[in-house]
Structure formats: structure tokens, C-alpha cells
Amino acid sequence: MNFFDLKGLLQPLGAVKQLGKKPHTINYPYETKRTADRYRGLHYNDLEVCIGCGNCSTICQNAAIDMINIDGITAKNGDSGLRPRVDNGRCCWCALCVEVCPTGSLSLTKDYIYVTPDANAFLWTPGVSNPDAKNNISFTSDTNLSLSMYQRVPMRELDGMERVKSFAEVVLGYSEEEARAEAQRCISCGLCSNVCPDHMHIPEYINAIAQGNDNDALKIIYDNNPFPEMCGKVCTRRCEDVCAIQVRGEAVAIRWLKRYATETAPTAQKIKDIVNPIIAEPNGKTVGIIGAGPAGLTAAYYLALRGFDVTIYEAQSYAGGMTMFGIPKYRFPLDSVKKQVEYMESIGVKIKYNTKVGRDISFEEMHTAYDAIFVGIGFQKAWTLGIENEDIPGCIAAVDYLNIINRGDSFDVGKKVAVIGGGNVAIDGARVSARYGAEVTILYRRRISEMPADWEEIEGAEHEGVHIAIQTIPTRIIKGENGKVSGIEYLKAEMIADENGGRPRPVAIEGSETILECDTVIGAIGQEADYSWLPESFKAKIEIKRGMMIVTNEFNQTGDPKVFAGGDAVNKTADAISAIADGYMAVKGISKFLLGN
């Protein structure tokens, strides 16, 4: 090769022509370059939207995110009160925390310069360290992009017109594949457990289902709930209201997953095999329980496991209380409770049927015979409507109505039915009537959004052709020529805002009387407890206020230290899961009271 290759020597000199050109140098820091619209800079957290589920902290592979308490933010239902803090000495700005944030509160901003001589100054609390960064957000994750799974696996149900034809169960349950997929959506934060009255170990059993260990799931469930099948079918599931996924999507179907877990144990024997309970040695203490409802049975079950000698007194000829005949069969089959009771009896719970305290055995007698007493009487008496003609034939309380139907007796509701009330019992009454081919109208004082009933139940009722007349106040029942109900008169109401800040009250509009023709009126405005069995001497000690028994501590102990109480007659929520929780807490209380642990 020629060393004096002229072209090769001169070509590079061509670069000289660049001399006159304007340099493309960014004159930082005197001028700045625009960062990209999705730049991944420092974190920002919308503290109001964040619920402290800690999913960001879990996904962070650098262990950079801590959950800490922040001044001014306290825990409440559906909010752990914790907020993320990023250790910028760990963070790699991969933004996975943003991708998995179920609420979308976490995002990254366009700021990125963080220079300091102090190595300990790199703890960064998004939203507190940069409160003004809201307008500078760049990397976010909307519901389409987020890795949170916002879509619930749909539950297979009978078709609306199909199901009114029979009392067959409406909900068909998850298949194994569906259950695994649904369980995978859970982020295991535990916000749900916190609001569950019974504090069931929800993240754990869902995770067990997700991993395919259904038996473990059932075992975890039985740790503090002996009625999972009932809860899996008819629970009021306040857990789902606070689910972290529910903020931007559909809550994890916690109830249906529990239902799925219980399907692995179709018989009492199977339950015993799977749960394989450890029964403690008898400790010689005796406990008497009044009422074999969910509260009483729960208390009995866990007391028996702890070695107590437990006897339940039940006025009816069956156990289960309101859950036995109070829930329509299309929601909750009858054999479920029977199976549960059979299982409980197999581990040593004794039940005396047709034994009403106060009639067959006196409370004093029990009080002396047992070391402790648990009262789980529930609500048996329906509230009366307090309007004209409510004692005539064709007018019935919903609980009585459901009881009659569930026992298999017949009750002629006629062609048109009016149901008064907005709770689950009212909807049950309506949907049962719809199954008898009646045209059903629900009269409710407030708006649909304020109905205490489950939204799924309301929806289900509407699918089955039930009409809901909102903002209506019944005034009298119209007596027909045959002495039976022929209609009901009501007033329209308007919602007046409460000056004390409470929820709006319905106020009747003068002269808006309307008459609804009907053959049956079903009242479902609530129930109350009956305390006629309780001797006056005890009423001084065991306080009863507005029909509720007053408990003095978290263990449901009453004024009489020997007597514990639970269930509808004690708690304000009056649902099955609260009753179970009461029973469970009373067990802890009784063992503390009697054994000191």
C-alpha cells in the first residue's frame, strides 16, 4: 500500500467544513432539554388516592420501597394508613411499582436531578417530598396498561328467565380453572381481612387456591370460620367493598373463591378429613350455649376444639337458626347447614333440640350448672309495619314467609305482591314470590343506591322482573271485600338533606297518595330479639338497650362475667359473618375467663 495515499490523507480534512456550523451542544444547565412525555423520573404518589396496599413494595425487586406511617394519614376501612417511601439509593426506576399500583396513585415524574453530598438523604417519600409534582407526572399506568387485573372472572349463573321457574341455585360456582384465574388477581394486601368482622385469613386462602392447594385453603378458612359454605354463598362480604382492586376495577370475588374452596368438601366426613382438627384434651370446664344459630354454633365448635364440654340449647327442632330456613334455597341449599352441624357434632358438640330456655329449662338453672354461658339468640320477632290493617290475612312478615316456604309448606301469594323494605330479606321475599309467578313490587323509602341489600341481589331481582318503587312510604293496607289484602296505599317521598350532616331523609310529599293493587303484602323492615326468657334478676346485670344486649369488652362479655353474648342481638350489622365473629371472639373470652389464657 502506498503510504502517500493522497486521498486517504486529505479526506479527513473535509471535516474542516463543519467549522462554520452551529454546534448541536445542549448548553446545560443554562438551557434544558425537554424530557420525554413518559420519562421515568422521581416518584410521585397521590396520597389521597393511595390506600396503602403495599403492592409497590412487594413488586420492587430492589427492596427499595418501604411502607411507613405519614403524619396526617390514619388507617381506616380500606386504607392501611401506610404510604410508600422510596429509597433512592436502591431504586432503578423500572416503574414496575407504577405498573402494579391498583389505584393508579403512584406515578413517575419528569424530574430526575437529585444531587447531594449527603449519602443519607436519599429517602424519598413520593407526594410528601414533592407535593407539587402532580402537574409534572410523566409515566403512569391506566387501567388498560396496568398489571393489576381489573376484570373479574365472570360467575356463571342461570339465566334470569330460567331461574324464576324453580328454586335451583342461581350461582353455579367457579370451575377449577376459573377459580385459579380469579385467585391470581388477588394482591394479598389484607385490607379485606381487616374489615371482615371475623378477620378471616383471606389473602392466605386465596393464595392457596391460586397455587392449587384447595385443601390448605379450606383448612385456613376453618381456622376461624366454621360456616364457610354459608359465607361462600350468602355473605354480605364487606371485604369486597374495600378490595384494593375495586378502586379502579372489580373486586376480587372473595366470596365465590371461598365457595369454591368449600366445594372440595361435600360431606361432613370429608370436612373432617381435610380440616383434620386438633381437639385439645378435655379441660373439665362446661359451657352452655343458648341458640344454635351461627354465633352459638361457632362458639360451640371452637370451644369444643379447645377441650370444653359444650351443650347447646335450641328452641327449634333444627340447628342453624336464621340461616337454616331464613335464606331462600336458590341462594343457599338446606343441606349445607345440616352437614356443618353433623361435622360439629362429630367433634363433640352436644345440641339439645326443642329446648327453650325460660320454658323447658330456666336461665338460673343454666347459670348454676355451667361455668360460662354464651347467648346467641338472634332476632326472631319481625318488626311490625305500624300501619293500618297489617294483621289481616295476606299480610305477612318476610321471615315467617321464608320460613314457611323453606320448610316446604305452601303459601299462596296470589298474582301481585308488594314487599316493603330494602334489605336482603326484602329482596329474598321478592325473589321467592317471583318464583311463584307473582308480579312483585318492592316499596323502599330511599333510593336504590341506599338500599342495604347486596347490589348483586338487587340486580338479580331486577333480572327476574321484580319492580322496585323507590322513595315510597306505605301508609295503609287496603282491606278487600273478602277480608283479605287487596292493595296498599303509599306516599311518594322526596329526599331532604339532613342538616346535621347525616344521610338524606325521605319526607313524604303531601297528597301524593297512590294505591298499588296487590294480593299479598310482605313486610321486611327488620327484626328484633325476644328477651322474655331472661329473668328480671339478671336484667339488672346484663344490660339491654334498645333491644340490644350490651357487651362490655371485645370478648363479648356482658355485665355478668359468666355470660357472654353474640350474634344479631349484640352487633349492629346483624349478618351471619358478624355472628360468627362474635362467637369466635367469645371463645377467646371464655377461655381467658375460665382458663386464664
Next chain:
Amino acid sequence: MEKETTLYIGPQHPGITGNMMVKLKVTGDTISSASTHVGYLHRAFEKLIERRNWLQSFTILCRFCVPEPDPMELTYARAVEEIEGREVPERAEYIRTIVMELARIQSFMLWYGGQSGSSGLYLVGQWSVGDRNYILDLFEDLTGGRVYHMYIWPGGVRRDLPEGWKDKALKTMDYLEKRLDEYDKLMFDSTIFQKRAQGVGIIPKDKAIEWGVVGAPLRGTGIKHDVRIDEPYCAYDKLNFIVPTQEGGDVWARALVRRQEIRQSISIIRQALDKMPAGEFYNKIPNPMKWSIPAGSAWVKTESVRGEVGFYVESDGSNKPRRVHVKGAAYTHGVTVLEKILVGQNIADVSFILNSLGVCPPEIER
């Protein structure tokens, strides 16, 4: 006979491509034997991945090789997809192709700087690394990150193309094409570079494959092998491009291959942008904390700038990988191949040859 001395080049040496050391036995100016010493960048990725789940691993994986993180992301994503049987939407395949080629271009621009810098032509580096920023700007708009993009993940890509990105990319490609000619004048036309590069660091053609040479160094010996053609992935089988080869096997041949490849990459990006279908860009994975993958293993290869990158991924059916073993091109180039071809060369050519082989030490030790 002259005395043999031992000479250490690195780890702190301006000519070393990263943080590694070459121990030389020299007689006068001539190298009589060489051995590579690594471990200065060992972060134990493969151990760390055992503690991380399938998605968490993807953010750490791109750090395997600093100059070119994207092939690592892609290879991992493809391996996971192969084991799980997850489909990737067609649009994502095109986006991935574009990202891969952009990554290739930006890595070539860095190579321009290193290769010419190690022969004393610093101006090329000033230009090419400066212009490389325009590619990084494209990446920033697309992925939100300049260097570590963490963009290609199992199931597709993380975000769709932003508005106006296509035009911006095309404009950048036009600009780069013009600039490449300028670099040619400075580098390939320069007698200095030609004289330094020709006949230096020869890889024999008949031994190349057996030695484990891949990528541009292999094509520089005249053997046409490219994973993009042999086992097409992404959208490469739908695009037209040629795989350039050169005879000679020396630094010069490797440089020429790269010079042609960068132009091919620009053409691929243009085609891909043109042919890209509309639609989904991501086949969403389930909740990452509970996402487990059926047991199985996969060996997946991708063509990166320095050659072929292979991932061996093994799953035991849990939510964490059992084993992810990365084989980068540098694993052979930087150790056995380098040790062989350095024999008989000048000390001054060590960093020149290192650059031409594209040795990236973090790829060796991980």
C-alpha cells in the same frame, strides 16, 4: 534472545472496553501469550434472579450488557414466551424489531467512537457518540428511559409508540444516513485507520466457527451466519435485508461488516415502520406476584451487535426462574478467541483488537 516480560493491561486503562484485565507475556513489542482476567464487574445476576420472580427478573436482566441492553430483554422475553407458550401480538413483534435495530445502531455509534479512538482518531468519537444521543432521544420518547429501557417484556412491549414518534424516527434515520458518509470520510477513508486495521487480529476462516466466533467477527471471515436469518424471530422474516460479509478476518474486515450493517439497520427500521400493523401491542400477563410458568426449559438466541446472545432459561413450575444462564458473544470473544489472536500482535493493538471483537466484560462475568 530477548527477555520475556509480563504486562498487565487493565483494569484501569483507557483502552480497555470496560473493566477487565489482559495479562500479556511480551517479548519486545510482540505478544507471546495472553490471558484474560475478569470478575471486576461480577454482580451475580444469575444468583439474584433465583430470588426474583419472572417479571422482576426482566428489569435486572437488561443490565447484563451496558452498551446494548435491549437484546437481553428480548431474549429473556422470548425464552419465557417459549416455555409458557404465550403469544405475542404482531404489532409488538414489529416494535421489538425496531427497538432491536435502534439498539444496534446506537451500539454501533459507540463502537465507532471506541474503534477509531483506539487508533487515535478522536473526532469520529465526538461526532458519532454525539449523534448517538438522537437515538437515545428516540428511546426516551418510546420507553421513558435513556440507557436502560426495560421495555420489551414477556408478552409484548410495555407501551405503544407515542404520537409523532414514527416521523421523528424517520427524520433521525435520514439525518444519520447523511452523517454516516461523514464518518466514512474520517475513518474508513483515512490512511491511518486503514494501516492500523488491515492485517491485524486475524481470525482464521477455517477455525472461526469451532473457536466459537459469532456475529460481525464471524462474518468478517466470510462466513454468512446471522440468527436473524437462520432462526428468524420478531418480524425479521417479513423484512428485506442482506447480511454483509467480508473476507480477511482482520480488524478491517470486521469494521467494514459493521459499516454495512448499520446501513442495513436503517433500512430495516424504515421497512418495519412502514409495514407495522395496527392493533394490540401487549398480551397481558397475570398478576406478576402470582405468575408462575410451567416447568420446562428453553434455549433462545438473538443476534446482538457483538454477536449472538443466548439465554438458557429453566422453569421448575414456580413463580421464580430456576435458572437463567446468559451466554453473550464476549464470553468466547473476550477469553479464548482474544487469547488466541493476540499472540504475535503488537502491544499497541490490544485495545484496537478488543474494540473490534466487541468485548463487553459484564457479559463474560455477569
Next chain:
Amino acid sequence: MTITENNIKQPIGEYIQNWARKHSLFVLAYGTGCGAIEIPPTMTSRYDAERFGIRGAATPRQADVLLITGYLATKSLKRVIRVYEQMQDPKYVIAFGSCTINGGMYYDSYNTINALDRYIPVDVYINGCMPRPEAVISGFVELQKQIASGNAYNATKYKENLEWYRENQKKIIKNWRMPDYNW
């Protein structure tokens, strides 16, 4: 005679000395980790750090600034300490990226140190993974500020607390085969 700038009072000799030092920061070309990838863009035409007097130096003896560009493997730590001790005063250390602060994404790796300031004194930390060139320049500007104010005396601190540093260093470096440098 003293001079006051930015509320800092300095003898004029020191002021001139600091002014000169801050405008000639020679960075040792030692890419210790991934961060090295953002150094070329910072140094070359687009961001052109030479505007601030920042440029590369080939050997530790000529360098003023040691850039620790990210994680340090224990094997590298030994070399870095050696390089640092070879550097002549005045010398500064800039730590680059999350990994130097608290381990970054390699916090659980058996082979990378977590906190750099336990082993060599650090003047400025630049956060990021990777820090952009803008952030790198900000880091240098911060260092210049420190130098101008006469506060960048970390190298002296190292000499004074050498035993403490040695103890930490030897905890990681099991086989200490290094000469002790006499500055």
C-alpha cells in the same frame, strides 16, 4: 486580604486556588460499572462537559476526580482503593447512580458493596440508574460549588480517618496485598 463571594469569606490566595481547581477537573478514565455508558455522551459534542473544564485523564496521577460509575464488585473495590490512593491531592470522588448509595439493585448480591462512603470518602452523590448527562453535569456543578466554597476536604478526612477506612476495607478485601502509598 480576603474575598467574599456567595457569602463565603476566603483569603484571596485560597480563593484563586479554588477558582483554578474548580475549572480544571480531570476525570480518571476508569469505567467501574454500568454508569460508564453515560460518560461518553457527557464528554462528547452533545453535552460537552469540557465547557466546565471536565475532561478525561489516562492515569490516576494526572486525575483530580474519581468517578465511581455504579456498583463496585469486591474485586474492583480493591483496585479502586489503590487507584484512589495513587491519585494526588486535590482529589475528589463522585459517586454515580443508586448502587453507590445503598446497594441499588444489587443490594442482595454477594459480590457488590452497598455503601461506597464506608470505603472511600465521597464528595457528591448523583442519583439515578443511570443518571442522565444533565444529572452528571449537575453533580459536577455541585462539586465545583463545594470546591469554590473550600468545603471539599474529603481527601484530608480520608487521611485523618485512615484507620477507620482501612478497617472497613479489610472487612471486604480478605487478602490485602497492596502497598501503602505515602502521599
Next chain:
Amino acid sequence: MDNLQIENNILETIKTAFKVEGKVVREKRVEITAHKQLISSILLFAKNQHNYIHLNHITCVDWIEDGEFEINYIIWSPTTKNTLIIKTRISRENAQMENIDNIWDQANTYEREMREMYGIEFPGLIGEHEFILEDWDEMPPMRRDFDTLEYATKTFYQRPGREDAKDVREELTKQSGEEIPEFAKKYSREK
């Protein structure tokens, strides 16, 4: 399956020559499981008879539950562009494997790494014992029973200031008084 003809052919050839198990994984991937004593003969056979002249990769997987290491040899043929994966299992105790760096020089690098990272001995392997690590005196780190987090926490300084971190699930159970039974804790959220 005509398109897998090459793959099936090579599988059949090796099966008949060595009486080993194997399958065609997919296009261009053939997998063979063999006893460790057969490995070098299979590799030589494939290299010399079927032009698998390129050693792609050697990898080791630790199956601690089975007390075994799995070593995979991945080789590639430039004529058929096919990849052959040869798997073998060796005992974890006194792990020893045949040295193949006489077949491929670059196998030396892989074997040195495996020796260092897994503690597998390759009799006759030359090269320094230290490849990546320096002055390492713990168990070979890539073995699954080596806990890297524990080692890092113990060895390296943990910067203080993060002690107030709380676990969400724990904090919530503290608020509610929930007691998670021991057997359920393995299903709690990973930390």
C-alpha cells in the same frame, strides 16, 4: 411432520448409536438425555460425524431437591443450522464431570466458571482456580443453598434510616387483632 425431518434424523442417529433418550423440542432444537459417561463420545460423534462444530453453551442447573446437578451442552451445526442440547445429571456430592476442553478450547472457560460457581471438579482442567471471584472462602455461590441476601446483609454495610418500615399485612393484623395460624403463613405475601 415433514418440516422436522432433519431434527428427527439426527435424533434417530444418536439414539441408535448410543441408546439414549431424546426428543425433538421444536424446529431446530433436539434434546438428548444421556448418562455422564457418554457425554464426550456423543459430543465427539456429533462434532465429527454431523458437523456440530460450534459449542454454543454449557450450563449447569442445581436441582438441590434431587441432590443433582444438571449439565447441559448446547452445540450447533452450521450446515443444518440445528441446535443439539445434551443433558446429563451428576451427583451434587463430590460433583465431578469429564473435562471436554480437548474437544472445544472454549469449554475451558465454562468449566472454570462451573468449578468456581458450583464446585464441580473437572479432572485435568487447566487454568487458574480463580476466574471471577477473588479470595472467596464460602461455599460456591451459585449452589442453591448459598443465601446471597444473608451473606450480603452480614458482609456489607446496611445504611440506616429505614427501620421504621412496616409490613402492610402485619400492620393490618395488628390493627384488627387477627392471628394468622402458622400453617397459613407460607401463603402470606412474599416480602
